Amino acid sequence: MSGQLTQSRIGQLQCPHDGDVCKGGYRTRSIARAAALQRGWVVSPDYRALIDALIRKREEAGTSQRELARRLGKPPSFINKIELLERRIDLLEFIAIAEALELMPGVMLDQLRASLPHKVSI
Structure with missing residues (x-):
């Protein structure tokens, strides 16, 4: 899987090189919203x-x-x-x-x- 992006459990795209969230626009608004929805204290x-x-x-x-x-x-x-x-x-x-x-x-x-x-x- 070298050189491919993988999706973590919260929907962020993980960089295969260092495990960090990739920069450069890979994280979309819908992914960010999905991650926010996991925090119940924010979205009662x-x-x-x-x-x-x-x-x-x-x-x-x-x-x-x-x-x-x-x-x-x-x-x-x-x-x-x-x-x-x-x-x-x-x-x-x-x-x-x-x-x-x-x-x-x-x-x-x-x-x-x-x-x-x-x-x-x-």
Whole structure:
């Protein structure tokens, strides 16, 4: 198998030369999302609802991931990883994202809370 890429158990392509994940675009968005889905703490149904709401609000505002990241002073991968459920956000990041979208964080949080079940899972 020398010189061939093999797939590890989490879907990353392993380089046959040194066992590391190969660089150069082999890892696709779908593979990254599959790896993220294995981390239950990132993707509880209620957390997914939060991220879906943020995506909806960003799209309704006509703001790209790149533009939102620019407003936050972050690289585009910051927003991309949040939206792909590869990275959790904390309360301060939620506030900053809402304000960068020219939304009131408190109102947005109230709307989100109203859409969640009585007992929230994390």
